[in-house]
Amino acid sequence: MQFVKLKDCFEESEHEIVLRTPVQWHRKRGLVFLILIPFLAVLCGGLCGGGMYDEAGQGSNDALVIGLLVGIPALLIAIAGALAGVIRLLRAKSLSESSEVRVDLRRRVITSKTGELAFANISGLEFVQPSKLIQWRAIQAKVSTTGDSNNPYQSSSVKTFTLLKDIEPVNAVESVALMELLGERMAKPVHADAEMTQAPQSNDRLAATCHAPVQLIWLIFSLINLKNSNPLVRYHARLSLLLGGMHVVVMMVLAMLMGATGAIFGDVGIAIGGLVLMGGLFVMLGLRLFGLYKAWKKEYWQPPFFKSWTSAWLPEDAT
Numbered sequence: 001m002q003f004v005k006l007k008d009c010f011e012e013s014e015h016e017i018v019l020r021t022p023v024q025w026h027r028k029r030g031l032v033f034l035i036l037i038p039f040l041a042v043l044c045g046g047l048c049g050g051g052m053y054d055e056a057g058q059g060s061n062d063a064l065v066i067g068l069l070v071g072i073p074a075l076l077i078a079i080a081g082a083l084a085g086v087i088r089l090l091r092a093k094s095l096s097e098s099s100e101v102r103v104d105l106r107r108r109v110i111t112s113k114t115g116e117l118a119f120a121n122i123s124g125l126e127f128v129q130p131s132k133l134i135q136w137r138a139i140q141a142k143v144s145t146t147g148d149s150n151n152p153y154q155s156s157s158v159k160t161f162t163l164l165k166d167i168e169p170v171n172a173v174e175s176v177a178l179m180e181l182l183g184e185r186m187a188k189p190v191h192a193d194a195e196m197t198q199a200p201q202s203n204d205r206l207a208a209t210c211h212a213p214v215q216l217i218w219l220i221f222s223l224i225n226l227k228n229s230n231p232l233v234r235y236h237a238r239l240s241l242l243l244g245g246m247h248v249v250v251m252m253v254l255a256m257l258m259g260a261t262g263a264i265f266g267d268v269g270i271a272i273g274g275l276v277l278m279g280g281l282f283v284m285l286g287l288r289l290f291g292l293y294k295a296w297k298k299e300y301w302q303p304p305f306f307k308s309w310t311s312a313w314l315p316e317d318a319t
Contacts, residue, residue, distance in 0.1 A: 003028045006174040009164060017103040017182065019139075019164040026092035034085025038078035039220075101163050105185055110141070110161065117143065117161055125183050127176055127192035130165070137167040137196065139179050141188075170229050172196065207236040207295035211243075213288050219244060231315040236295045238313050242306060243291060247284045254280045 011018045108119040141161040183190035225237040258273025294301035302310045
């Protein structure tokens with residue numbers, strides 16, 4: 001899922017470059033907190049609580065204990081996510097404005113809400129991943145500070161000044177190009193580690209998640225990634241929804257067949273119909289697992305019986 005395109009994060013003119021995290025980035029992030037986190041919290045809490053309730057014997061005391069151990073934490077997580085989402089949505093505009101950085105090429109200074117920084121104090125620009133846990137990137141300026149001449153124990157140091165943050169990994173290549181443009185116009189050297197110059201190679205994992213044979217997980221990830229910027233992920237999200245729809249249709253047909261054979265042949269017909277239904281379930285599970293494997297291998301798998309549909313979803317370089 002891509003929140004914004006990099007072109008929405010900056011404006012360039014002859015004498016000034018304006019960098020900011022767009023309003024829509026904060027709004028989309030707020031919607032993720034508001035909708036996805038409560039949904040996942042309730043879903044996981046329901047699945048875990050239901051499983052524990054079945055195993056515990058379904059007594060009233062067991063239900064109370066499970067509610068305390070699972071229900072309340074899941075509810076608190078859902079409320080916290082929804083509250084964080086609402087706050088992010090309400091503050092989207094102010095957060096975008098506070099992130100604004102102006103590179104004044106005429107005065108050779110950088111201005112932001114935190115103050116003003118002269119080009120002369122900047123030793124270079126770098127493209128980094130500030131957090132080890134979150135893959136969002138940032139363009140930073142390295143600021144050299146000299147020590148106090150009256151204090152021999154105080155040496156010079158290097159600090160950083162963030163020009164643009166919350167850059168999605170999918171925008172890595174364009175972001176490095178933007179940093180090079182800034183470096184050229186500011187007459188400063190730039191640096192980016194090799195792994196920072198490319199989008200992360202985890203699209204195969206994200207595409208594979210769309211086929212995960214877990215209750216509703218495949219549906220959630222498929223819907224989220226229908227508009228993903230990566231063609232592999234986008235294709236397998238659509239393919240997963242197609243297989244899911246086919247699964248429902250096949251199961252309905254086989255269930256009707258089981259009912260018909262039961263009405264005609266009695267218990268023997270029900271048994272035969274049940275076996276056919278179980279066979280259909282295993283076939284559909286096998287198709288989903290095969291789609292998962294193909295996504296993991298970064299391949300555009302096309303089921304033969306739906307090839308006329310899936311061909312339209314392929315990118316030009318895969319046809």
